[in-house]
Amino acid sequence: MLNRLMSRGQFRQETLKLEQKVTGYFEQWREPVYRYVVAAFGNSAQAEDVTQEAFLQLYRCLHAGQSIRNVRAWVFRVAHNLAVNQIKSQQFITPLDDETWAEVRRLYQDTSPTPEQKLIQQEKFDQLSIGVASLTAPERQCLHLRTKGLRYREIAEILDMSTTTVAETLYRVIEKLAKENYG
Amino acid sequence: MDNPLQNGMNGDEQHPRRERLLLYVDRELAPKEAARIEAHLGACWSCRAHVSKIEKSIADFMEFDGAMLTPRLSPPPNSWRGFDGALRQVVAESGRKSLLSIVFGSFGRFFSRARYRVMPRH
Numbered sequence: 001m002l003n004r005l006m007s008r009g010q011f012r013q014e015t016l017k018l019e020q021k022v023t024g025y026f027e028q029w030r031e032p033v034y035r036y037v038v039a040a041f042g043n044s045a046q047a048e049d050v051t052q053e054a055f056l057q058l059y060r061c062l063h064a065g066q067s068i069r070n071v072r073a074w075v076f077r078v079a080h081n082l083a084v085n086q087i088k089s090q091q092f093i094t095p096l097d098d099e100t101w102a103e104v105r106r107l108y109q110d111t112s113p114t115p116e117q118k119l120i121q122q123e124k125f126d127q128l129s130i131g132v133a134s135l136t137a138p139e140r141q142c143l144h145l146r147t148k149g150l151r152y153r154e155i156a157e158i159l160d161m162s163t164t165t166v167a168e169t170l171y172r173v174i175e176k177l178a179k180e181n182y183g
Numbered sequence: 184m185d186n187p188l189q190n191g192m193n194g195d196e197q198h199p200r201r202e203r204l205l206l207y208v209d210r211e212l213a214p215k216e217a218a219r220i221e222a223h224l225g226a227c228w229s230c231r232a233h234v235s236k237i238e239k240s241i242a243d244f245m246e247f248d249g250a251m252l253t254p255r256l257s258p259p260p261n262s263w264r265g266f267d268g269a270l271r272q273v274v275a276e277s278g279r280k281s282l283l284s285i286v287f288g289s290f291g292r293f294f295s296r297a298r299y300r301v302m303p304r305h
Contacts, residue, residue: 011278019274026266038256048259052266056273063277128247147248152211167211171202178240 015063022059029072030055032148033079039144040137041083050086054079073154076145080158131177139176142169198230199223208237 030051037047054075061068068074135143138159145155152170156163199207199220206212207220224231 015274015278019270022270023267026263026270030263030266034259035253035256039252045260048261048263051259052263052269055266056269059270059273060277063274124243125247125251128243129251132244132247132252143244146209147245152206152209167202167206170209171205174205174237174240177244178236 018059018062022055022062025058025071025075026052026055029075033075036076036144036148037079037083040080040141041086046086047083050079050082053082070154070157073150073157076148076150076154077158080141128177131179134176135173139169139173142166143173146170197223198227201233204230204234205237208234208241 033054034047034051037050041047057078058068058071058075132140138161141159142155145158150158152163152166155166159166161169203212203216203220207217210217212220220230224234
């Protein structure tokens with residue numbers, strides 16, 4: 001019986017440590033995960049819920065004794081899958097519509113130093129915006145995961161595809177962005 | 184007007200495929216292939232120009248992302264306020280389950296502690 005009581009005390013301590021650990025992970029990675037979900041799936045209040053839920057699942061899994069080798073990629077993967085399911089059920093809105101782009105262009109015009117630079121930058125950004133708008137969902141997902149610092153093997157795991165497919169997809173992204181840029 | 188991205192080199196076996204150059208830029212190649220491409224780039228202006236185009240596309244996009252896309256993402260509407268409460272609830276729920284497993288012996292714990300790979304190899 002004493003044994004049991006001790007293990008309960010110990011258990012509480014372990015629980016507290018785990019709670020702190022998950023809170024630490026949450027504070028470290030919530031922003032990139034949230035930004036990924038918003039950028040890849042659309043601007044939505046659901047992105048915050050999705051991000052939080054991913055970290056709650058992290059706690060559940062760690063608590064259950066699962067060994068997670070790459071916590072960052074794991075959280076991205078869970079958040080991605082939650083977002084995919086939410087799109088199916090509720091339809092995320094598109095990330096950036098025409099109106100937003102018009103505003104983006106206007107904003108940029110205001111911040112460029114000289115008229116020539118304004119023109120060049122505006123043209124470059126206009127073309128990039130066309131390139132970005134032409135990306136398919138997997139292309140957008142690969143791109144935004146890559147910009148968050150994830151390696152091909154991690155992206156492959158998160159999106160459930162092969163690393164070869166990730167490489168091909170990212171090359172297509174570069175071509176699309178470059179095409180708008182130089183073509 | 185030549186477009187370096189369209190101006191293919193695939194007919195020449197000496198040149199790495201253009202897709203490999205992105206992998207090279209992203210440091211995703213095995214050391215042996217990376218060294219081979221590195222040596223090739225030392226000799227080949229054409230491939231080096233293509234690497235520059237890839238780097239420029241990345242740099243342009245990152246500039247665009249930093250100046251336009253990221254600042255325009257709306258911050259989380261509830262400023263993460265719900266998380267601490269939600270986590271405490273999950274902790275309490277998980278604790279109840281675990282206490283049951285203590286009471287009913289180590290059988291359940293043995294299975295819950297079964298380790299499995301979350302990140303399979305590719």
